Amino acid sequence: MGEQLGGNKGGPSSTNYLKELLFKLNVMDLGYSGNKFTWARGRWDKASIKSRLDRGVANISWQLAYPRATITHLGAIKSDHALILMDTNPSDSFAHIPFRFEIVWLRDDRCSAVIEDAWKGKVSGSEFIKLYEKKAATREALRKWNKEVFGHCQDKINSLLKKIKEVQDRQPSHENGLLENDLQAELSEWLLRSEVVWRQKSRELWLKLGDKNSNILICPPSFTGEEII
Template identity: 60%
Template sequence: MALLESHQGPWMCFGDFNYVLNESEAVGGKKGSPSTNYLKDLMFEVGAIDSGFSGGKYIWAKGKWGNAAIKRRLDREIANIAWRLEYLKATLSHLGAIGSDHTPIVLDTNPQAGFAHRPFRFEVACLRDDRCGSVIDSAWGEEHTGSDFIKLCKKQAATREALKKWN
């Protein structure tokens, strides 16, 4: 802690802190927190803020993943104001857990422009491929129920999805 207090420049620390900041970061298990929340105390003493995250809220689970598990947000990034001002675009992402009780976290200090959903567009170039016609025929030929309007919408959606998958 003396190191953080003595450092005047921007700093950041991320990883497993083994504490939640409040009850909303915990599901299952014992309710209530110990009388001393060391993470809150540390953050207050060194002037740190939690930088937030994207992805699933809980990054640690005891037991099976699902409704019966004990889940916590134990991994996080804390930083001083100088670091947050230096890295305005920085993001912390919680990824999916694979073979561990913790999910991986990724800190990106310079994320590229966010992914924007591209609407489906049918390209005339697709017609040059002989398989395109059979994909359209197959999808359009599926039986659907409902009014004529509903059937048309369902056929269009099925064709769009089939073309996306084929493409």
């Protein structure tokens, strides 16, 4: 794993108890920034053996709740162990968010219209420039539409729940029954959309962390959030 300097590292067939424990507990290493090692035998500047003993781990539910959490290895102060700092909401971190096609868009008939309108925009230049500009315009149009339609998914669900309760509190009637059926159908659709959104997000998170901890995590064989533009 490259997490030890000096000393007996064991052969390739040696049992990795840490890896087995993480798998058994269904948690993943959160990674780190800073010095690779967190423990040294003796003085840090002269230590013949250094190792990454201390680390942060979490299950998928916690990582979904704190997707921007970071682990930083600080310096060792009068100790053979380095301090570890966890920040669940770092203010200075920046990560480029690539454009990804959201599966939930396919459940809305307006998606194709958004793409067609953006693609019809007039651009000038070479064929390559035209293609680049049309792709960029389509990407931004989809991002804007996604924020407007799906950015408040939970608010929509809460609003429908409130309307259903109001109808159920009224006197029973044929009209109220039809209205409740329509609201229930709309609620079912938005609940399904919310499930699709979070299912895709969870797979993206597993893939992202799997790339960083390939010795610990085996990623799913398929990934539905592929970048298409």
